[in-house]
Amino acid sequence: xxxxxxxxxxxxHWGDEGGVSSxxxxxxxxxxxxxxxxxxxxxxxxxxxxxETRERGSSVRSRLRATLRASWRSDSKITKxxxxxxxxxxxxxxxRTMSWIKEGELSLWERFCANIIKAGPVPKHIAFxxxxxxxxxxKCQVERQEGHSQGFNKLAETLRWCLNLGxxxxxxxxxxxxxxxxxxxxxxxxxxxxxxKFSCLMEEQAVSQCRLCPSSSPIRExxxxxxxxxxxxxxxxxxxxxxxxxxxxxxxxxxSYNKCFLNVCFAYTSRHEIxxxxxxxxxxVEQGLLEPSDVSETLLDKCLYSNHSPHPDxxxxxxxxxxxxxxxxxxxxxxxxxxxxRKRHQLERDQVAVTEQLLQEGLQASGDxxxxxxxxxxxxxxxxxxxQSFLKALELKRADWLALLGTAPA
Amino acid sequence: xxGLQALVQRVLRALVWRALHALLCPHRTLISAPRVxxxxxxxxxxxxxxxxxxxxxxxxxxxxxxxxxxxxxQHRDPALAATRPGLRWRADxxxxxxxxxxxxxxxxxxxxxxxxxxxxxxxxxxxxxxxxSVYDHQGIFKRNNSRLMEEILKRRQELSGLDCSRYSAELxxxxxxxxxxxxxxxxxxxxxxxDGKADVVRxxxxxxxxxxxxxxxxxxxxxxxxxxxxxxxxFPDPDLVLKFGSVDSTLGFLPWQIRLAEIISxxxxxxxxxxxxxxxxxxxxxxxxRLGK
Numbered sequence: 001x002x003x004x005x006x007x008x009x010x011x012x013h014w015g016d017e018g019g020v021s022s023x024x025x026x027x028x029x030x031x032x033x034x035x036x037x038x039x040x041x042x043x044x045x046x047x048x049x050x051x052e053t054r055e056r057g058s059s060v061r062s063r064l065r066a067t068l069r070a071s072w073r074s075d076s077k078i079t080k081x082x083x084x085x086x087x088x089x090x091x092x093x094x095x096r097t098m099s100w101i102k103e104g105e106l107s108l109w110e111r112f113c114a115n116i117i118k119a120g121p122v123p124k125h126i127a128f129x130x131x132x133x134x135x136x137x138x139k140c141q142v143e144r145q146e147g148h149s150q151g152f153n154k155l156a157e158t159l160r161w162c163l164n165l166g167x168x169x170x171x172x173x174x175x176x177x178x179x180x181x182x183x184x185x186x187x188x189x190x191x192x193x194x195x196x197k198f199s200c201l202m203e204e205q206a207v208s209q210c211r212l213c214p215s216s217s218p219i220r221e222x223x224x225x226x227x228x229x230x231x232x233x234x235x236x237x238x239x240x241x242x243x244x245x246x247x248x249x250x251x252x253x254x255x256s257y258n259k260c261f262l263n264v265c266f267a268y269t270s271r272h273e274i275x276x277x278x279x280x281x282x283x284x285v286e287q288g289l290l291e292p293s294d295v296s297e298t299l300l301d302k303c304l305y306s307n308h309s310p311h312p313d314x315x316x317x318x319x320x321x322x323x324x325x326x327x328x329x330x331x332x333x334x335x336x337x338x339x340x341x342r343k344r345h346q347l348e349r350d351q352v353a354v355t356e357q358l359l360q361e362g363l364q365a366s367g368d369x370x371x372x373x374x375x376x377x378x379x380x381x382x383x384x385x386x387x388q389s390f391l392k393a394l395e396l397k398r399a400d401w402l403a404l405l406g407t408a409p410a
Numbered sequence: 411x412x413g414l415q416a417l418v419q420r421v422l423r424a425l426v427w428r429a430l431h432a433l434l435c436p437h438r439t440l441i442s443a444p445r446v447x448x449x450x451x452x453x454x455x456x457x458x459x460x461x462x463x464x465x466x467x468x469x470x471x472x473x474x475x476x477x478x479x480x481x482x483x484q485h486r487d488p489a490l491a492a493t494r495p496g497l498r499w500r501a502d503x504x505x506x507x508x509x510x511x512x513x514x515x516x517x518x519x520x521x522x523x524x525x526x527x528x529x530x531x532x533x534x535x536x537x538x539x540x541x542x543s544v545y546d547h548q549g550i551f552k553r554n555n556s557r558l559m560e561e562i563l564k565r566r567q568e569l570s571g572l573d574c575s576r577y578s579a580e581l582x583x584x585x586x587x588x589x590x591x592x593x594x595x596x597x598x599x600x601x602x603x604x605d606g607k608a609d610v611v612r613x614x615x616x617x618x619x620x621x622x623x624x625x626x627x628x629x630x631x632x633x634x635x636x637x638x639x640x641x642x643x644x645f646p647d648p649d650l651v652l653k654f655g656s657v658d659s660t661l662g663f664l665p666w667q668i669r670l671a672e673i674i675s676x677x678x679x680x681x682x683x684x685x686x687x688x689x690x691x692x693x694x695x696x697x698x699x700r701l702g703k
Contacts, residue, residue: 178702
């Protein structure tokens with residue numbers, strides 16, 4: 001059963017309301033790899049720190065804590081201030097290099113609950129509208145960009161939960177075309193964080209927390225280990241070229257994985273997706289690959305950005321709003337009461353076409369039933385052939401465009 | 411041995427899951443029963459808050475998805491409530507800072523009630539809502555369109571406190587297909603899934619036909635152009651969708667048009683009280699669409 005949008009309250013995520021952030025920060029040394037520091041920092045840092053209490057038992061963390069305690073005991077006030085600034089930079093850098101999928105096993109209780117849930121029906125595809133980053137930032141009295149960054153961290157955690165529960169496909173609404181209406185600085189911040197996150201995927205030296213592997217492992221390897229295929233859906237041509245290239249590289253790098261799928265909707269609205277699908281079909285007609293009568297609901301489905309994914313079983317929107325906000329409007333799951341009627345209409349149209357054909361050839365329209373049947377069959381077979389060749393051409397066009405972007409010099 | 415252990419664990423987990431399910435099911439049956447036998451189970455609606463609105467009684471503001479009638483669970487006969495409707499509705503209307511221009515009643519229940527839907531439509535007209543749609547995914551209202559329209563007119567005449575004698579009581583089908591213009595200010599239409607995806611496909615076919623005849627190019631198409639190709643009967647996009655029933659889905663309702671609609675869920679349209687309806691309008695008035703900004 002699906003649940004209504006906007007019913008779920010939850011912590012902030014990146015998405016329709018949020019996005020990604022960056023802050024000009026001190027680049028720290030590699031000793032700063034874990035995030036939990038329990039000292040008396042001002043409230044804004046504590047807010048962020050609390051979100052990361054999942055990390056336990058890291059030796060690096062205890063080393064960091066010892067270092068901080070030692071420095072705190074130092075008499076000089078200036079040293080204290082310098083350490084505060086340094087540590088805030090360290091922590092923000094840690095937050096920023098967090099991986100796409102947060103490693104770390106669930107606690108015993110969580111594993112128990114997860115196993116019970118897995119005994120029953122589990123959705124195959126969940127869609128998230130991650131809303132409320134800015135409100136979260138306001139509540140914690142941090143900057144908006146920090147709210148977006150925290151939202152991304154929560155996304156990583158959510159992906160981990162989904163993997164653990166056996167939910168193999170997740171779609172997230174990261175950035176809407178409507179979000180371009182925001183202030184230039186906020187949009188730039190969002191796009192900067194996107195650049196950072198997509199670059200992270202490709203970096204060999206990217207460091208991540210991984211309880212299972214004691215040594216730091218590149219994020220790309222972790223994605224390979226989990227078999228995560230990342231797809232980015234949306235009107236990517238609206239984004240800056242360098243970001244498009246990074247996205248293309250990330251998508252190309254993970255396209256062969258098929259254990260689980262993460263669809264990131266970036267520069268996306270559902271209306272643009274539907275319009276683009278119709279435009280592609282019109283392109284097919286222009287190229288002579290399709291007839292106008294071949295256009296159908298099934299064909300439109302196959303021309304959407306999300307044509308490789310099944311329709312989501314559940315749509316979750318955080319922060320309590322009850323709108324769909326132009327997200328996956330076409331991909332609603334509802335019992336199709338009219339499929340039979342549509343087939344009947346199609347058959348009627350085919351009958352008319354066959355009658356016309358026979359009349360044109362000078363034959364009796366209502367003559368040989370066998371002939372009519374053959375012609376009908378031939379008509380639908382030809383249509384099927386046209387549709388398949390059009391879909392192949394479309395797939396090739398999209399793959400070529402991505403490949404071209406992906407191999408462009410960065 | 412390890413295999414036996416795994417099997418035992420699996421069986422235990424399945425049993426616990428089923429036990430939880432069994433615990434939840436009677437609760438669900440109790441809540442959903444009014445839909446099936448509205449007469450016998452109507453006393454449910456008078457139950458105190460905690461049973462009907464689990465987990466939401468402490469929230470500072472009423473949750474729009476769950477029962478919006480948190481505070482006033484009074485079972486009242488709509489006719490009784492409407493003895494002096496004109497004054498009451500005028501007063502209520504003034505308390506709302508924002509009204510939807512187009513309101514949709516989305517019935518997900520299997521057996522809709524024409525009289526109850528007609529009452530709600532008349533309340534919408536009284537509240538000053540200009541466009542009202544009624545939708546169900548089985549197409550029941552569409553097939554019995556004239557019956558619904560007669561019920562609406564009958565209801566409007568019953569609740570004559572609306573002072574509707576000024577307006578024509580005839581069925582005007584001139585510019586609204588399968589619809590009705592109740593007065594100079596409000597229009598009602600009935601929708602079904604053929605008006606949703608099927609209309610989008612029809613518009614796509616029309617555009618592709620123009621492209622085949624070389625009257626348009628594929629690159630000419632954008633969101634606004636496509637919006638113009640869809641049939642709207644002069645109705646704007648819905649601002650508010652009141653969804654009745656326990657199915658958490660819009661069931662194929664106008665996918666293109668509901669991109670910004672607020673979707674407020676109510677348990678059932680059967681014997682819906684005016685207060686519950688008004689609470690939903692209040693919830694809508696309190697919403698803030700940010701439109702991406």
